Amino acid sequence: MNVLVDHFGEFVGGFLVTLRLSAFAAAGALILGTLVAAMRISPLPPLRFVGTSYVNIFRNTPLTIVWTFVAFGLPKLGVHMKSYFPFGVIALTIYTAAFVCEAIRAGINSVPIGQAEAARSIGLAFHQTLAYVVLPQSFRATIPPLGSVIIAMVKNSALIGSFGYALDLLARGDALIGGQGESAVWCLFGVAIGYLLITIPLGLFIGRLENAMAVAR
Amino acid sequence: VSRQTTSVLFDAPGPRARRRAIIGSIVSAVVLLFLGFLAYRQLAAKDQFTYDRWGPLVDPGNDKFTTVWRRLGQGFRNTLKAAAYSIVLSVVVGTLLAVLRLRLGELARRNWPGIPRPVAWVLKGLAWVLAVLTRTFIEFFRGLPVLLSIFFAWRILPEYGIKLSALWYLVIGLTAYNSVIIAEIIRAGVVSLPRGQTEAARAIGLTEGQTLRMILLPQSFRIMMPALISQLVVVLKDTSLGFIISYEEAVRVSGQIYQYLDNLLQIAVVVATVFIAVNYSLGRLAIYVEKRLSQGPRTATLAAAVPGGPLGAAGDPSAAAEAVAQRVPDAG
Numbered sequence: 099m100n101v102l103v104d105h106f107g108e109f110v111g112g113f114l115v116t117l118r119l120s121a122f123a124a125a126g127a128l129i130l131g132t133l134v135a136a137m138r139i140s141p142l143p144p145l146r147f148v149g150t151s152y153v154n155i156f157r158n159t160p161l162t163i164v165w166t167f168v169a170f171g172l173p174k175l176g177v178h179m180k181s182y183f184p185f186g187v188i189a190l191t192i193y194t195a196a197f198v199c200e201a202i203r204a205g206i207n208s209v210p211i212g213q214a215e216a217a218r219s220i221g222l223a224f225h226q227t228l229a230y231v232v233l234p235q236s237f238r239a240t241i242p243p244l245g246s247v248i249i250a251m252v253k254n255s256a257l258i259g260s261f262g263y264a265l266d267l268l269a270r271g272d273a274l275i276g277g278q279g280e281s282a283v284w285c286l287f288g289v290a291i292g293y294l295l296i297t298i299p300l301g302l303f304i305g306r307l308e309n310a311m312a313v314a315r
Numbered sequence: 316v317s318r319q320t321t322s323v324l325f326d327a328p329g330p331r332a333r334r335r336a337i338i339g340s341i342v343s344a345v346v347l348l349f350l351g352f353l354a355y356r357q358l359a360a361k362d363q364f365t366y367d368r369w370g371p372l373v374d375p376g377n378d379k380f381t382t383v384w385r386r387l388g389q390g391f392r393n394t395l396k397a398a399a400y401s402i403v404l405s406v407v408v409g410t411l412l413a414v415l416r417l418r419l420g421e422l423a424r425r426n427w428p429g430i431p432r433p434v435a436w437v438l439k440g441l442a443w444v445l446a447v448l449t450r451t452f453i454e455f456f457r458g459l460p461v462l463l464s465i466f467f468a469w470r471i472l473p474e475y476g477i478k479l480s481a482l483w484y485l486v487i488g489l490t491a492y493n494s495v496i497i498a499e500i501i502r503a504g505v506v507s508l509p510r511g512q513t514e515a516a517r518a519i520g521l522t523e524g525q526t527l528r529m530i531l532l533p534q535s536f537r538i539m540m541p542a543l544i545s546q547l548v549v550v551l552k553d554t555s556l557g558f559i560i561s562y563e564e565a566v567r568v569s570g571q572i573y574q575y576l577d578n579l580l581q582i583a584v585v586v587a588t589v590f591i592a593v594n595y596s597l598g599r600l601a602i603y604v605e606k607r608l609s610q611g612p613r614t615a616t617l618a619a620a621v622p623g624g625p626l627g628a629a630g631d632p633s634a635a636a637e638a639v640a641q642r643v644p645d646a647g
Binding site: 139141142143144145148154155157158159160161162163166167170171174175176214218224227228232249253254255256257260268272275281282283285286289290293294297298301 | 324328336339340343344357358361454455458459460461462466467471474548552553555556559566580586587590591593594595598
C-alpha cells in the first residue's frame with residue numbers, strides 16, 4: 099500500500115505520459131480515419147480500393163506487429179527519432195485509424211437510404227449530399243462506436259510502454275516491481291487506477307454526449 | 316445507406332461525369348503508384364529486397380527454409396493454442412458472469428412474498444450487494460488494458476506461490492479481460508429479446524432460472540454469434556501480447572528468427588500476412604452468419620404468412636442483433 103504513497107510522483111508521471119500519448123494518437127487517428135473513410139466511400143475506384151485495403155490490413159494485424167514495423171522498421175529505412183514516443187504515436191494512429199474509419203462508415207450506413215435518395219432527387223451532387231444531408235445525420239450514430247474506439251486506443255497504448263520504450267503508466271508501475279522489489283499487487287493496482295481514471299470518465303462523457311444528441315432529434 | 320448501396324450517394328454517371336471519373340481514377344492511380352514507387356525505391360536503397368532476407372521465407376529451395384518455417388509453425392500452433400483456451404474459457408466464464416448479473420439484478424428487485432419482512436430485507440440487501448460486486452468486477456476489467464490483466468496474472472500469482480507456465484499466465488489474463496466483454500455481449504443479447512419471450516416462458520410454468528437457461532440464453536447466443544466471432548478475432552490478435560511475457564507464440568518466434576537472419580521487415584510482413592488471412596476470413600464468417608440470421612429462422616415463411624403472428628418481433632433476430640451491435644461495437 100505504501101508504494102502508492104512513496105512513489106506517487108512516478109505514477110503521476112506515467113499517467114501524464116499515457117495521457118499525452120493517447121491525446122496525440124487520438125487526434126491523429128481521427129484525422130487519418132476520416133481521410134480513409136472518405137476514400138472508402140469515394141466514387142473513384144482506386145481510392146475505394148486503397149481505403150478498403152487499409153481497413154482490412156490494419157484491423158486484422160495485431161498492434162504488436164504494427165508497432166514492430168513502426169518502431170524497428172522505420173529506423174531501418176533511415177527514419178530516426180530522438181525517442182520512441184513519436185513512434186508510439188504513429189503506431190497507435192495507424193492502427194486506430196482503421197477502426198475510426200469503420201465507426202464513421204457505420205454512422206453513414208445508419209442514415210436511412212431515403213435521405214440520400216431524396217437529396218439526389220432534388221439535384222444535389224455527391225459532395226453536397228454528403229455535406230448537407232448524410233454527414234450531419236450520421237454524426238449521432240457515429241458517437242458511441244467512435245467513443246469505444248478511442249477508449250480501446252487508450253487501453254492499447256499500454257503496449258507501447260511495455261517494451262520499455264516510453265515511460266508510460268504501465269512501464270513505470272512495472273519498473274517498481276522489477277527494479278525495487280515492491281509488491282506487485284499494489285503497484286499494478288496503482289496502474290489500474292490510472293487507466294480507470296481515463297477510461298471510466300471518458301465512457302461517462304460519451305454516454306452523456308449520446309443522450310444529449312438523442313434528445314436533439 | 317447500407318453497404319451495397321454506397322453508390323446511392325452519387326448519380327449513375329452520365330458521359331461527362333464518367334469522363335471525369337475516369338480521369339480522376341487515372342490521376343489518383345498514378346499518384347498512388349508513384350507513392351508506391353517512392354516506398355519501393357527507399358526499401359531497395361536499404362537492401363530490403365535481397366535474397367538473403369527473403370529467401371529463407373519464400374524459397375523452398377533455400378537451406379534455411381525448412382528450419383524457419385518449422386519454428387514459425389510452432390509459433391503459430393502456440394498462438395492458436397493460447398487463443399483456443401482463452402476463447403473457450405472466456406465464453407464459459409462470460410456466460411456465468413452474465414447469468415450472475417442477470418439473476419442477481421432480478422433477486423435484488425424481487426419482493427420475496429410470503430417471507431417475514433426482516434428476512435426479506437436481508438435477502439434483498441444481500442442480492443443487491445452481490446449485484447454491485449459483480450458489476451464492479453465487470454466494470455473494473457472492462458476499463459483496463461488487456462495487457463494489464465495479463466500482467467496481473469504474470470506478476471501477482473507468483474508472489475502468492477502460484478507458478479504456472481507462460482501459456483497459462485497469458486490465458487488467465489486474456490480470459491479475465493475477454494470474459495467480461497463476452498458477459499456484456501451476452502447480457503445485451505438477453506436484454507434485447509422481446510418481453511414476450513420471458514412472459515410466455517413464465518406462463519407455461521418455467522422458473523426464472525429455467526427461463527434464462529432454456530429460453531433466453533440460447534436465443535441470445537444465436538443473436539450474438541457475429542459479435543462473438545468478432546471477439547475471437549480480438550483474442551487472436553491479443554495472443555501476440557504473449558510476446559512480452561516470453562510466451563513462444565508467432566510474434567516472439569519471428570523476433571528470434573530476425574535476430575538470426577536480420578530480416579525484421581520481411582518476417583513481420585510474413586507473420587502479418589498470416590494474421591490478416593486468418594482474421595479476415597473470421598471477419599467474413601461473422602458477416603456471413605449475420606446475413607444468415609437476418610434471413611430469419613427456418614420458420615420465417617410461416618411468420619411472414621401470419622403477419623404479427625406468434626413469432627412477431629422475435630421472428631426477426633437481426634433487428635435485435637443490430638440494436639445490440641450498436642451498443643457493443645468491436646474496437647480492437
